[in-house]
Every structure is written in structure tokens, then in C-alpha cells.
Amino acid sequence: MHFTEYDTRVAAYAVIVDDAERILLSWFNGNHRTEPGWTLPGGGVDYGEQLPAAVVREVKEETGYDVEVGAPLATNVYVVPFQPGRRPYQSTRVIFEARIVGGELGTLEVDGTTDFAEWVTLEEAAQVPESAADIIRVGIEAWRAQSAR
Known part of the structure; x- marks a missing residue:
């Protein structure tokens, strides 16, 4: 399918x-x-936003934290x-590693x-139901592969 035929x-x-x-x-x-x-x-x-800047903005809105975006x-x-x-x-999705540099937990999005953000153990996150976003599993697998280097 040609790119003009889908969003x-x-x-x-x-x-x-x-x-x-x-x-x-x-x-x-x-x-x-x-x-x-x-x-x-x-x-x-x-529109016109760089991907790392989008990560900084989205993480702040959704979690209350300020982050430094990695690779x-x-x-x-x-x-x-x-x-x-x-x-x-x-949806073409790019997943970045990031670390917290400030802020505090609390969703700022109105x-x-x-609705909220929460810290979850990697073990619990890896076992979220199939109905949950597959991007969690993709992110954890990529993070583990990067961490093993």
C-alpha cells in the first residue's frame, strides 16, 4: 500500500x-x-518537533518527571x-532510554x-495481560539487550 493511502x-x-x-x-x-x-x-x-523533545514533553505531561533522553x-x-x-x-514508534533528572511523580495532563503513572517491577511489567500495550514488552526487551552490552 502506498503511503498516501493510509494515515x-x-x-x-x-x-x-x-x-x-x-x-x-x-x-x-x-x-x-x-x-x-x-x-x-x-x-x-x-509537527516539526524532534523525537527527543517529544519524549521530554510527553514524560513530563504523563508522569510529572523531567528526563534526560538517551539513545x-x-x-x-x-x-x-x-x-x-x-x-x-x-503508528511508527521510536523507543528511547531515559533517566529522571527532576520533578516528582504526578500526571500533569488535563x-x-x-490518568496516572506508576512504578512497576520489571517482572510485573513483563507479565502484563495481552490486552496491554505491546510496546511495554518491546521496550523491556530492548532495554535488557542494551543493558547486557
Whole structure:
């Protein structure tokens, strides 16, 4: 399918793991379009915005933390096929490693798609239900591969 025949969204996400082997996740409320569930902090990149700047902005909005963005860990493509009344859709997602440099836990987003953020052990996060965002598993696997080097 030619790129003019579907909608594309570019998104940037952060994997933030603390010294206690916990990962920071945000609770996506579903926005009346899909089931609510855990995801990595992050989201859509604004027009003209650089991906690392989008990570900084999104993490602050969703978690209350200020972050320093590291290297990209992985890319991932999520596809929603054609549905009546809606064009096919592709989300191209870039996952970055990040570390907290300030702020405090608390969602700053008002009337957005994130209700709250929470620290979850890597073990718990790796076992989230299949209905949860697959990007969590992609992020954890990429972070572990990077950490093993």
C-alpha cells in the first residue's frame, strides 16, 4: 500500500528503569476508542518537533518527571487495518532510554489520555495481560539487550 493511502502517526516513548529494577509506566485511559491499560510514557510527536523533545514533553505531561533522553533502543510499527469510515492507520514508534533528572511523580495532563503513572517491577511489567500495550514488552526487551552490552 502506498503511503498516501493510509494515515501515519510518529510517536516517541521512554523506557525509564530505576535502581530497584522498576519501570515507569503510564495508564492509558482508552480515550473512548480502545481498552484502557498500561503503556510506556510517551506519545505523538508534534509537527516539526524532534523525537527527543517529544519524549521530554510527553514524560513530563504523563508522569510529572523531567528526563534526560538517551539513545534510541528500538523502533516498532503498529498497524490498524482498514475499517469502514476510517482510513488504514500506521503508528511508527521510536523507543528511547531515559533517566529522571527532576520533578516528582504526578500526571500533569488535563483531559488527556493518561490518568496516572506508576512504578512497576520489571517482572510485573513483563507479565502484563495481552490486552496491554505491546510496546511495554518491546521496550523491556530492548532495554535488557542494551543493558547486557
